[in-house]
Amino acid sequence: MPDNHRVLHVAAEVQPLIKTGGLADVAGALPDALHTLGEDVRILVPGYGGAIERARATARLHAIAEWPDTRLLETQLPGGCRIWLYETAAFRRRAGHPYEDPEGAPWPDNAERFDEFARLATAVADDALGLEWRPDIVHAHDWHTGLVPVHMQLARVPAATVFTIHNLAYQGLFALTTRQTLGLPGWLDHWEALEFDRHMSFIKGGIGFADRVTTVSETYAREITTPEVGAGLEGLLAWRGSDLVGIANGIDTRRWNPARDPALPAAYDADQPEGKREARSALLRETGLQAEETMPVIAYIGRLAEQKGVDLLVEALARIIAQPAVVVVLGSGDPVLRDALRRAGKARPDRVYARFDFDEAFAHRIYGGADMLLMPSRFEPCGLSQLNAMRYGTIPIVRRTGGLAETVVDTDDATLADGSATGFQFDGDDADALGETVQRACDHFAQLETWRALIDHAMRRDSSWVRSAKAYRTLYHDAFDARQRYLPPHL
Numbered sequence: 001m002p003d004n005h006r007v008l009h010v011a012a013e014v015q016p017l018i019k020t021g022g023l024a025d026v027a028g029a030l031p032d033a034l035h036t037l038g039e040d041v042r043i044l045v046p047g048y049g050g051a052i053e054r055a056r057a058t059a060r061l062h063a064i065a066e067w068p069d070t071r072l073l074e075t076q077l078p079g080g081c082r083i084w085l086y087e088t089a090a091f092r093r094r095a096g097h098p099y100e101d102p103e104g105a106p107w108p109d110n111a112e113r114f115d116e117f118a119r120l121a122t123a124v125a126d127d128a129l130g131l132e133w134r135p136d137i138v139h140a141h142d143w144h145t146g147l148v149p150v151h152m153q154l155a156r157v158p159a160a161t162v163f164t165i166h167n168l169a170y171q172g173l174f175a176l177t178t179r180q181t182l183g184l185p186g187w188l189d190h191w192e193a194l195e196f197d198r199h200m201s202f203i204k205g206g207i208g209f210a211d212r213v214t215t216v217s218e219t220y221a222r223e224i225t226t227p228e229v230g231a232g233l234e235g236l237l238a239w240r241g242s243d244l245v246g247i248a249n250g251i252d253t254r255r256w257n258p259a260r261d262p263a264l265p266a267a268y269d270a271d272q273p274e275g276k277r278e279a280r281s282a283l284l285r286e287t288g289l290q291a292e293e294t295m296p297v298i299a300y301i302g303r304l305a306e307q308k309g310v311d312l313l314v315e316a317l318a319r320i321i322a323q324p325a326v327v328v329v330l331g332s333g334d335p336v337l338r339d340a341l342r343r344a345g346k347a348r349p350d351r352v353y354a355r356f357d358f359d360e361a362f363a364h365r366i367y368g369g370a371d372m373l374l375m376p377s378r379f380e381p382c383g384l385s386q387l388n389a390m391r392y393g394t395i396p397i398v399r400r401t402g403g404l405a406e407t408v409v410d411t412d413d414a415t416l417a418d419g420s421a422t423g424f425q426f427d428g429d430d431a432d433a434l435g436e437t438v439q440r441a442c443d444h445f446a447q448l449e450t451w452r453a454l455i456d457h458a459m460r461r462d463s464s465w466v467r468s469a470k471a472y473r474t475l476y477h478d479a480f481d482a483r484q485r486y487l488p489p490h491l
């Protein structure tokens with residue numbers, strides 16, 4: 001058993017090259033943290049047009065393998081970890097959203113592209129491209145890479161496989177005939193393999209075929225074995241038993257650092273938090289919101305999706321701005337939710353500001369300038385926005401579910417006294433519960449000393465990747481050992 005492993009991460013997005021959500025944050029930050037621990041890590045991602053442009057603009061990019069119309073390009077993360085981009089015409093022409101067209105419908109060739117990507121990952125894992133680097137572990141993320149453990153098993157590649165579920169709600173379901181179109185063997189059509197509800201399921205490849213399956217918090221790991229959250233896969237997930245492990249995400253504390261954030265007007269940290277006032281003033285100027293010092297700035301940053309409980313926010317909005325408080329929203333997604341928020345902003349431009357865009361720098365300015373962050377998610381595998389918020393001294397108000405339940409500590413007399421309080425939690429699935437909790441948070445905001453203490457606790461929370469990266473390293477040891485034990489003799 002080697003002390004350090006060669007680990008190939010395979011993901012459909014990676015910060016800072018291409019991002020639609022938390023997956024990109026993790027696919028960038030976890031490999032970086034593992035690299036710091038001494039693991040030999042590479043990240044394989046699709047070479048979308050935009051990602052290649054971004055890589056070219058920021059770092060050296062060169063081909064390490066070439067075929068007609070296809071190349072494998074190499075660049076590096078700021079921390080030194082190598083990224084390989086698989087450039088094909090099918091990925092290159094996706095300069096916009098990686099999975100959806102501008103109307104929000106899935107790209108028609110998603111199955112073909114991500115199958116091809118999985119085959120390439122398998123070839124890399126088998127060192128079939130002459131890169132003279134053979135991983136011990138292949139760590140695949142989310143449904144887009146669900147076929148990686150399948151192809152690796154079919155090709156008898158000896159590396160151990162780990163599959164991480166970042167969000168079980170996205171499963172990569174395609175017509176059952178897709179299996180045949182992709183040239184995969186017929187036995188995979190079985191419910192014990194890739195068939196799910198008369199469809200072909202990419203995520204079942206990861207869950208059923210990987211040596212170890214992980215998800216991004218311990219709470220969510222338990223929740224997905226129940227019918228309420230398991231999305232029909234609870235049986236398969238429960239069957240994996242102790243092979244299913246929850247490891248909470250961290251955040252990249254270099255990139256999310258109010259003491260060195262070029263997006264902020266002034267630097268601040270837990271010891272000297274004064275700069276947060278300047279960030280708040282700048283945010284108010286930028287958004288045109290009118291808030292006296294006694295009124296909190298309450299933010300929402302994230303996808304406009306049912307999962308995130310944005311409809312509850314819309315419903316509770318009138319009650320929230322009656323506190324008094326102002327609300328700033330940054331999100332993209334569901335047009336119905338977008339229109340409702342747009343109307344609210346038009347009706348009260350002094351109290352509600354909403355921008356419907358994916359804007360990283362604005363997100364940083366909001367985390368810096370806001371006082372509270374809302375996350376009324378119906379379910380939340382881990383959630384990163386609340387971790388970013390705490391790091392910036394912005395107090396999260398969250399529904400008690402998944403990773404939110406275990407990363408935010410609710411404020412009461414006991415948690416305030418022992419210094420563990422970092423936010424506010426609520427139960428229930430209705431706008432009243434959210435409204436009441438916002439009110440509770442506003443009551444605490446009015447008590448200056450209490451609020452200062454909360455900011456201090458939140459900012460000092462250790463959300464770095466170190467602890468989680470160590471947990472993944474232990475898991476790699478286990479997966480590697482298990483694979484050695486079960487390796488067929490001819491390998």
Ligand code: ADP
Binds near residue numbers: 021384385
């Ligand atoms: P998700 O379910 O979308 O992955 P997470 O909370 O795990 O939710 O991660 C969301 C990440 O994406 C956070 O880093 C958040 O700041 C960022 N994000 C979400 N929406 C936007 C947006 N519209 N503009 C900029 N950043 C965003």
